[in-house]
Amino acid sequence: DYEKKPNVLKLKTADWRVLLFQAQSPEEMQGWINKINCVAAVFSAPPFPAAIGSQKKFSRPLLPATTTKLSQEEQLKSHESKLKQITTELAEHRSYPP
Structure with a gap:
């Protein structure tokens, strides 16, 4: 969704920081995306169970910190x-x- 430059990958971290990476081509950018997804899947901890409640206000889910x-x-x-x-x-x- 970043449109100022071509082939830019916008990465949002678990602590809500935003990093922008510019690749030379769409293929290179897709390669980065695939590698990031693979590493994230390998090293991510299992998710916490979904919270159950009656709050009407949205709150961000709690992500594993390790x-x-x-x-x-x-x-x-x-x-x-x-x-x-x-x-x-x-x-x-x-x-x-x-």
Whole structure:
């Protein structure tokens, strides 16, 4: 969404800082995006469970402040387990008609 210069990647950090990187080409920029996404996925800690409340005012979600201590294999198992849990909850939710 940065339009002042071509091939600019705007990166927002977990502490809401904004960094701009200009690549030589769209392909190079896409390569950076892919690498950043990969590193972020490998080193990110599992997310906290979603908060439940009746507040009408929006508040930003609380993000993990440390890197994961899980291996890539353990991360994959964690994601698969979470997906299975969400799928089960969704099926249960859909079983009750409105």
